[in-house]
Amino acid sequence: MSFSNEQLERYSRHIILKEIGIKGQKKLSAASVLIIGAGGLGAPAALYLAAAGVGRIGIADADRVDLSNLQRQIIHGTNDLGKEKAESAAESMRAVNPETRVETHVCFVSAANIGALIAGYDFVLDGTDNFPAKFLINDACVLAKKPFSHAGIIRFRGQLMTYVPGAGPCYRCAFKEPPPPDAVPTCSQAGVVGAMAGVIGSLQAMEAVKYFTGAGELLTGALLTYDALAQEFRKIRLPRREACGVCGSNPTITAPFDYPGAVCEVAP
Amino acid sequence: MEKYENLPAADAALDITDAVCPITFVRAKAALEEMEAGAVLALRMNDGEPVQNVPRSVKEEGHRILKLADNEDGTYTLFVRKVEEA
Numbered sequence: 001m002s003f004s005n006e007q008l009e010r011y012s013r014h015i016i017l018k019e020i021g022i023k024g025q026k027k028l029s030a031a032s033v034l035i036i037g038a039g040g041l042g043a044p045a046a047l048y049l050a051a052a053g054v055g056r057i058g059i060a061d062a063d064r065v066d067l068s069n070l071q072r073q074i075i076h077g078t079n080d081l082g083k084e085k086a087e088s089a090a091e092s093m094r095a096v097n098p099e100t101r102v103e104t105h106v107c108f109v110s111a112a113n114i115g116a117l118i119a120g121y122d123f124v125l126d127g128t129d130n131f132p133a134k135f136l137i138n139d140a141c142v143l144a145k146k147p148f149s150h151a152g153i154i155r156f157r158g159q160l161m162t163y164v165p166g167a168g169p170c171y172r173c174a175f176k177e178p179p180p181p182d183a184v185p186t187c188s189q190a191g192v193v194g195a196m197a198g199v200i201g202s203l204q205a206m207e208a209v210k211y212f213t214g215a216g217e218l219l220t221g222a223l224l225t226y227d228a229l230a231q232e233f234r235k236i237r238l239p240r241r242e243a244c245g246v247c248g249s250n251p252t253i254t255a256p257f258d259y260p261g262a263v264c265e266v267a268p
Numbered sequence: 269m270e271k272y273e274n275l276p277a278a279d280a281a282l283d284i285t286d287a288v289c290p291i292t293f294v295r296a297k298a299a300l301e302e303m304e305a306g307a308v309l310a311l312r313m314n315d316g317e318p319v320q321n322v323p324r325s326v327k328e329e330g331h332r333i334l335k336l337a338d339n340e341d342g343t344y345t346l347f348v349r350k351v352e353e354a
Contacts, residue, residue, distance in 0.1 A: 002302060005295070012294040018329070022301040 001026070007099070011053055024213035025053065031212045032056040034118055036109055036137060037127030038089040040197030041151050041204060043075035045125050048205035050093035050100045054212075057093065058121055060105035061085040072194030109133060111256045114140040123211055124148035125204050131178035132259040138163070138171035140256040142246045147211060149204040154190050156228040158200035161219050161238065162207045168221035173241040178259055196228060276334045276347045278310035279303065284322075285314050285343055292318045293325045296348075300331060305352035308334065312345045319344050
């Protein structure tokens with residue numbers, strides 16, 4: 001397959017880059033990404049990956065667009081209030097780049113459906129806002145040997161890491177278990193700066209682009225944290241944990257499971 | 269002068285006189301990508317900005333510039349030998 005003049009122009013700023021070039025752009029065209037959560041993190045990630053010419057993007061969310069979402073979920077507009085978030089996101093992505101195939105999954109992820117959902121994609125991007133969903137995505141991706149980007153945001157802070165099978169720790173290596181319910185407030189209780197979703201969601205899109213093109217180093221084996229008040233990034237080295245319940249040498253988790261009482265509210 | 273003389277034999281030709289920076293280089297890069305290592309591309313471009321930038325960019329990609337021929341009509345033809353990246 002060779003690019004048309006129109007495609008060469010659309011992707012010219014990628015193609016000029018030595019680290020991407022025509023080869024890297026073709027890899028992006030052949031790539032597929034599943035974005036779980038069409039919320040704060042998913043919004044910029046979905047727009048940038050669609051604009052980047054990722055061939056196929058799945059977007060999973062069961063919620064509808066609410067007025068309180070619009071402060072940070074920039075893929076939705078005021079005219080989208082009440083629409084299914086997955087559909088609203090897909091419309092924006094198709095408007096940015098009609099060449100990207102967008103698939104909508106109007107559902108919350110659970111142990112029952114996550115295996116089938118992630119099986120259809122090369123890379124998974126976690127844009128959820130709660131610990132049960134994050135552990136579920138981690139376990140399912142580790143068990144299916146699926147690379148994924150983890151991220152979380154709250155108030156003026158954000159963090160992300162990337163899991164690639166065989167290349168470093170998983171999310172459970174670092175965080176073991178979800179905190180007790182209500183020990184950590186969700187974004188709806190604690191608040192979050194809208195631009196924080198833009199910073200961290202864009203970094204997740206960057207990890208996906210680098211994963212597919214092979215450019216540079218991924219955040220495997222490291223947690224990148226961002227403190228907006230101090231305006232500081234920190235990269236914390238993370239070792240793989242031999243005793244990890246899912247990726248360790250004697251795993252106790254052999255199938256994805258839902259934490260009790262978990263209502264997977266996606267999207268911060 | 270040497271308009272019709274001493275020009276390298278080209279395996280492929282591309283006219284980018286209808287494009288402006290950076291699409292000039294992007295099209296050249298795409299054309300070189302499709303060619304075999306060692307093959308020669310004849311690249312026709314406008315005088316001015318393209319002649320200043322495209323040869324340099326193509327060289328930075330690791331390809332070999334064989335000749336820049338003045339077509340004496342406001343365009344130049346750049347002969348580039350494709351070098352496979354190491």
